[in-house]
Amino acid sequence: MTAAPLEPIDHGTPGGTGRSGGGRNMAITFFIALLVVAFGFIVVRGLGDAALFFYNADEAIERRDDLGESRFRLQGRVVPASVSESVSDEGVISVEFLVAHNDAEVAVSHVGDPPNLFKDGIPVVLEGQWQGSTFTSNRMLVKHEETYTEENPNRVDDYQPQP
Numbered sequence: 001m002t003a004a005p006l007e008p009i010d011h012g013t014p015g016g017t018g019r020s021g022g023g024r025n026m027a028i029t030f031f032i033a034l035l036v037v038a039f040g041f042i043v044v045r046g047l048g049d050a051a052l053f054f055y056n057a058d059e060a061i062e063r064r065d066d067l068g069e070s071r072f073r074l075q076g077r078v079v080p081a082s083v084s085e086s087v088s089d090e091g092v093i094s095v096e097f098l099v100a101h102n103d104a105e106v107a108v109s110h111v112g113d114p115p116n117l118f119k120d121g122i123p124v125v126l127e128g129q130w131q132g133s134t135f136t137s138n139r140m141l142v143k144h145e146e147t148y149t150e151e152n153p154n155r156v157d158d159y160q161p162q163p
Helices: 022-050 057-062
Strands: 054-056 072-078 084-087 093-101 104-111 123-131 134-142
16 A cells, blocks of 8 residues: 655645635734723823822912913812802803912812812812913812711710610
8 A cells, every 4th residue: 555645735825815824813913903002092091180280279370371271280278258159041050269278369260060068168179270360160179178076976875766
């Protein structure tokens, strides 16, 4: 019995009609590139929000010309008796008030419903930009005080469960 001579198997050539892994490799490369672009977008977006500069009211006044119309975060304490709220014909709430830090006051015009804890004398962080001598804001964070005072200390002691 004689063995048939061995012939090489044609796996196809690049660009040929034979089956090759080129198409699969291209799909994997495209998928990885898509993941890298998506990850890059998320990182840039996250760093963009984190890169907003944070200034106290007195620092923001000192740097007003340098800041121009760029967005930044302004921190200060709401000046008592300075809050004025209004509602436009379209139902948009706006609040005008002063914030102060180190004896410097900044006029603020905030568009949007302020948080429930917003009131005179509370520390706030506002996100926006200068428009003339007024800081216009569209995002407000209210900083709560670190101290807790109990309004009704005897309430739990006086509680009598019902049978």
